[in-house]
Amino acid sequence: MSQLSQFFAQNQFCVLIEYLTSLKETYPVTTSFAGFPSVMTLADRVHTDNDLAPLDAVKGYPDEIDKLLHFAGKGRDIAEFKQFLHQAEAQSLHNLLLLTGDKLKQHQDGEGGVSRTRYLESVNAVMAAKQHGGFCIGVAFNPFKYTEAEIDAQYFKLHKKIKAGADFIISQLGYDMAALQQLQTFLQQHCYSQKLLACVMPLSLARAKFMLQQQVAGIVITPQMIKLLEQEKAAGLSERVYARCALQILICQHLGFAGVHLSACHKPEEQQLLQSYIEQYRNLDLASCQQMWHTLWQDQAGERFRPIVQQYAQQVSLGQIVKYQQLHLMHDTVFNSKLGRGIGHMIFNRGFWNKKPAAKALLKTELLSKHSVVGCDNCGQCRLADTLYICPETCPKGLANGPCGGTSLDRCEFGDRECIHSVKARLAKAVQQTDVLKAQLIEAVPVEVRGSSSWKNWYLQDEPHH
Ligand code: SF4
Incomplete structure (x- = not known):
């Protein structure tokens, strides 16, 4: 049983810390973060389509550190995935996060005689991993959707991911806590026992601007969020980025999440800052954390995180x-x-x-x-x-x-x-x-x-x- 499975089995809140395989240097990794057990995760082709494969990148880190490997289905087929499963097993890597993945940067649409880029669906990857056996299987889910059909489509698919054999769910990166709680309610209402983790990231102005401008797939950053971050930066209050991240982690813990997936926080100085805020707020109860979260975002109703939905009601003809x-x-x-x-x-x-x-x-x-x-x-x-x-x-x-x-x-x-x-x-x-x-x-x-x-x-x- 992997350490991650044990944390889940013992209901121990854990922090999964993401390391990109495109990083130039290898950063120190730990087995604990702010007093929570931690696991390292290796993302699959986030910067470029040719980033080092997680299976190769793990070799640069100590064996005793438990690892979660991402596998994105972009540009892959089922035969390649089955081969990946054998390789992961041979390297005693048992924690997987199976994603379809965003658009391949070198996507080909099949026009002009070139072959079309294929995407192995997460559901199919989960089915194959389950059939293979021996893996702790994670899937991603995006609760930050704001039209009825889009929300329905996401949740319909989540039923399938669970039926296919998912053991845990990691949400998309997002700041709309109401949408995250809706996901938790969905799992409870359907008596699904899969563990739920939220993806969090210290959201600096530079990162927020990048994600908004690049329209990073599935991530909702609103102009109202950018405005607040700009004001904070101008006032020399940029550290609030870490205070908010600490609060989001503690809110998830209070709500009963199994942990968080921490992105873009791999540098020791960033980790220290975040840990110091977690320490500072550790004894606050849920209501106080939520109050502080709203105060720091200067938003009581969660409006700041939601995109403006045009008043169009798509109908079935x-x-x-x-x-x-x-x-x-x-x-x-x-x-x-x-x-x-x-x-x-x-x-x-x-x-x-x-x-x-x-x-x-x-x-x-x-x-x-x-x-x-x-x-x-x-x-x-x-x-x-x-x-x-x-x-x-x-x-x-x-x-x-x-x-x-x-x-x-x-x-x-x-x-x-x-x-x-x-x-x-x-x-x-x-x-x-x-x-x-x-x-x-x-x-x-x-x-x-x-x-x-x-x-x-x-x-x-x-x-x-x-
Ligand atoms: S799913 Fe059916 S309709 Fe679509 S490409 Fe395959 S054979 Fe054609």
């Missing part, structure tokens, strides 16, 4: 509902009924379809008939029935199980469309199919299946040689 119903009926008749399966099997169980021209013609027919209707991209493993007939390939990351954390007010992280998972969440409510989005774990598409006919694969899926 009648056309979308009718399309869903028609496709659902067709799917049931052609692919699910006994007769449909029998006929399909009879047609495709012929050697003829293995001949190149026939296979090519079949693929083209499938694409022609489905692309204009649902945006099909010939993935070879049709998942439409589990995605309310909204093709997962129309998500730039190709996510089928739900959204990543990077959306902003229903907009896709890529900025060029509405998030398909928000569209799906809205439709699911309208046609009363939310259970499909919460419970149906959709398998990853192996690379070798892509570019083959999903029709043929569907009808022959029980055949030993296909």
Whole structure:
């Protein structure tokens, strides 16, 4: 059992301290932080797509320090992840944080003959890690969402992550404590026993400005927050950054979180400052910490942390509902009924379809008939029935199980469309199919299946040689 699992089992509040693998020097790591047990975490490709892999970076740190390795699915497939699991096991690394990851900086959209960048979904990674066994599995969750569909889509997916086998949840970095508590309430209401940790960071003006200007995926920094930080800096009160971080950590402890994931605080002088504030406030009760938190943010109602939501209410159109119903009926008749399966099997169980021209013609027919209707991209493993007939390939990351954390007010992280998972969440409510989005774990598409006919694969899926 890893030390982290033991802290969880013994309900010991712990601090996971993040170290980027792109750091030029190796900083000292400890097993305790402000009196709390601590674990080091190594992030995966945060600065660049070519940062040192966490599996290699661990070699620079002492063996006796327990470590949590991040694995981001960006630019990876399931086979690579399974290999990673074997390597982690061989190095006795048992704590994993499995993420889909933000947009790869060198993302390729598949245009002009280049191959499209693929993203291994966190849900699929959790399923594989669980199946492998022996890991303490963490997932990320972003509670800082501010439209109904976006919130629903996040929580639907969280059900799946838990069903797939997550042991603990680390929130996105954020300052809206009401949203964090909503996440905690969700877990309690559903009797989920997964441990909850909050990601925290001493938010300096420079970091806040960087995140706002760069629009770092999924992180909500508002102009009102920047304004306060600017005023503080001008008044020589920048140390309040650490006072607030200490308070956030202590509030999480009082609320019963299992710990925090501390980002951007790897330098000894930063850690000392933060620890000194934790010491200073350690004996305050929850109400006093919260009071002080609000006072330091000069905000009683949490308004400062919430983006301005435009008054637009996206509705599900009648056309979308009718399309869903028609496709659902067709799917049931052609692919699910006994007769449909029998006929399909009879047609495709012929050697003829293995001949190149026939296979090519079949693929083209499938694409022609489905692309204009649902945006099909010939993935070879049709998942439409589990995605309310909204093709997962129309998500730039190709996510089928739900959204990543990077959306902003229903907009896709890529900025060029509405998030398909928000569209799906809205439709699911309208046609009363939310259970499909919460419970149906959709398998990853192996690379070798892509570019083959999903029709043929569907009808022959029980055949030993296909
Ligand atoms: S899930 Fe795959 S086969 Fe189905 S419509 Fe989308 S790309 Fe085509």
